[in-house]
Amino acid sequence: MKSRRLVCLGIIAAFMAYCVYAFQDSVTPYVTFAQAKERKTTVQVKGLLATPRITPTGDGKTIRFILRDDAGAEAAVLYKGIQPEGLEQATGIVAIGRYLDGEFHADKLLVKCPSKYQGSVKK
Numbered sequence: 001m002k003s004r005r006l007v008c009l010g011i012i013a014a015f016m017a018y019c020v021y022a023f024q025d026s027v028t029p030y031v032t033f034a035q036a037k038e039r040k041t042t043v044q045v046k047g048l049l050a051t052p053r054i055t056p057t058g059d060g061k062t063i064r065f066i067l068r069d070d071a072g073a074e075a076a077v078l079y080k081g082i083q084p085e086g087l088e089q090a091t092g093i094v095a096i097g098r099y100l101d102g103e104f105h106a107d108k109l110l111v112k113c114p115s116k117y118q119g120s121v122k123k
Contacts, residue, residue, distance in 0.1 A: 037099045042096065043097075051065070063083050067104070086113040094109070094110040096108040
């Protein structure tokens with residue numbers, strides 16, 4: 001009876017350890033470009049467009065732009081996918097990906113657009 005309990009406790013402990021490992025692997029912290037260069041994992045960089053120019057690449061499925069992070073550092077961001085609507089007017093951009101080959105390769109872009117209700121408060 002005791003050996004069955006120990007086996008069950010061992011299975012539960014192994015499952016808990018796996019859950020902690022899987023959760024840590026799925027967390028993507030907010031970092032600056034300097035910190036993103038040092039990490040090999042997926043991270044999130046929050047910032048603004050440094051220049052209004054967004055350049056599509058030759059294949060038409062990738063865009064490149066310059067993002068300025070919260071620390072003031074700028075880096076080229078390469079995003080494969082459809083350009084999010086309102087990217088040029090965004091009040092904030094979060095690029096999720098990793099830093100490779102001298103530029104940030106984004107897997108996802110989150111765009112915060114200006115509110116259509118901003119400045120229209122009636123008294």
